[in-house]
Amino acid sequence: MSDGGTTSDDGPGTGGARSRNSGRDSGVPQRSISRAAKLASLPIGFAGRTTLGMGRRLVGAPANAVLTEVQIRTAEQIFAVLGELKGGAMKFGQAMSVYEAAMPPELVEPYRHAFTRLQDDAPPMPTSTVHRIFAGELGPKWREQLIELDESPAAAASIGQVHRGRWYDGREVAVKVQYPGAAGAMRSDLRQIGRLSRMFAVAFPSIDVKPLADELAERVREELDYGLEAQAQREFSAAFADDPQIIVPEVVTHTETILITTWMESKGSLAQVITDGLPSERDHYGELFARFLFAGPSxxxxxxxxxxxxNYRIIGDGRLGVVDFGAVARVPGGLPPVIGRLLRAAVDDDYATVVDGLRSEGFLKPGVRIDEEIIRSYLEPFVEPARHDLFTFDRDWMREQAQRVSRPAREGLGTAMKINLPPSYLLIHRVWSGGLAILSQLGATAPFRGILEESLPGFAD
Known part of the structure; x- marks a missing residue:
């Protein structure tokens, strides 16, 4: 399956694709009230659980047992609510679910299924709403362009759902339709989630929730602009057109809230491989996933x-399909070579060069002094995969890294507070961290060092 979009505006019966607001916000006020009420219910439940936990402490229950129980109940309620919502709540849940591998097993097991569902599913729009959007965007004769349409969505996610269809030229296509009122709902949800960061911190102590919600809110405009997404997907599709292992669907056409791409038949996503994949599948698709992430910039x-x-689909012939290009970091010329040079210096245990490089790139502010040994202790776990020809990622390793960064020791939060992340590196850092988390969920063994030597500028120099 695919959820991409396209750009050519030709086709019979429309005079070209048009952008209209017809039907876009139908019914939104009532849904917004319902969404706000569900999100608002979270702190009420949190207060009750916290009070219950304090009461149990007073009657002698062990502190760790009480905390674990509060964390589990809080997480269960969070995902029960997020799982019923689209927009920003779903987008946030999907983004946070990437870091499931960093969480303690006693916390993650009760709601791992909810994580997977947030990664790959969401409640669908009514058919009448979908038809209304088509008429508003493609014109009243839209069926002359989209001559076949499966009324049941093949996939549904945070800001849109995907239908299978057939274009007038005979091509099978994937039609991504944006939810009515998605923009307002996403911004509202993410603002409220940011305000609830204290509650999320109880359930997920290793994840800094507020910056994640703030970053997602800043990128809402780009992700809702299907013209930008179509352009990005077109460029990725062309770049990987001859790749024997990676497939990106071609763009067919787009409007403001509809993207149409060629259909890509798949057996599922990386979420299914994480759940029940064979070791050979975990290694194979984990390697392809890492290769795609690092090859994209160059x-x-x-x-x-x-x-x-x-967003990563399993193709029957062993290839990895990639969809959803609403969020991209534009890096003309590839990733900054300084990243590769500093990583290589760390691999070579040259932390004097690492500290100097961090300072010159703005990671260490003027006047901030930090010992090389402390930087080594803080960064070494993240450098470890690049030291080996083959490295096995797993959940225990990922939890160790998350705990190291979050602990209030010199090499943990004490060091993190002294490191500044320049805005130009924000998305790169998020993708790299998320990529390592997914590889750890997969439990994949991959030639990580070789991938870096092939695709990370400055690393092999």
């Missing part, structure tokens, strides 16, 4: 910036 001048498993 080939297409962009980094696919939405690394959750539902």
């Amino acid at each position: 080939r297409a001048g962009m980094l696919h910036a939405d690394p959750h498993p539902g």
Whole structure:
């Protein structure tokens, strides 16, 4: 399956694709009230669980047992609510689910299914709403362009759902339709989630929730602009057109809220491989996933910036399909070579060069002094995969890294507070962290060092 979009505006019966607002916000006020009420219910439940936990402490229950129970109940309620919502709540849930591998097993097991569902599914729009959007965007004779349409969505996600159809020239296509009122709903949800960061911190102590919600809110405009997504997908499709292992569907046409791409038949997504894949499948698709992430900047001048498993499709012939190009980091000329040079210096245990490089790139502010040994202790776990010809990622390793960064020791939060992340590196850092988390969920063994030597500028020099 695919959820891409397209750009050519030709086709019979329309006089070209048009952008209209017809039907776009129908019924939104009532849904917005319902969404707000569901999100608002979260802190009420959190307060009740916290009070219950304090009461149990007073009567002698062990502190760790009480905290675990509160975390589990809080997480269960969070995902029960997020799982019923689209827009920003679903988008946030999908983004956060990438970091499931960093969470303690006693917390993640009760709601791992909810994580997977957030990565790959969401409630569908009514058929009448879909038809109304088609008429508003493609014109009243839209069926002359889209001559066949499966009324049941093949996939549904945070801001749109995908239908299978046939274009007037005979091509099978994937039609992504944006939910009515998606823009307002996403911004509202993400603002409210940011305000609830204290509650999320109880359930997910290793994940800094507020910056994640803030970053997603800043990127809402780009992800809702299907013209930008069509352009990005067109460039990725061209860049990987001859790749024997990666497939990106071609763009057919687009409007403001509809993207149409060639249909890509798949057996599922990386989410299914994470759940029940064979070791050989985990290694194979984990390697392809890593190769795509690092090859994108040099080939297409962009980094696919939405690394959750539902965007990576398993093709029957062993290839990896990639969809959803609404979030990309544009890096003309590829990733900055300084990243590769500093990573290589760390691999070579040259931390004097690493510290100097971090300072010159703005990661260390003027006047901030930090010992080389502390930087080594803080960064070494993240450098470890690049030290080996083959490296096995797993959940225990990922949890160790998350705990190291979050602990209030010199090499943990004490060091993190001294490191500044320049805005130009924000998305790169998020994609790299998310990519490592997905590889750890897969439990994949991959030639990570070789991938870096092939695709990360500065690393092999």
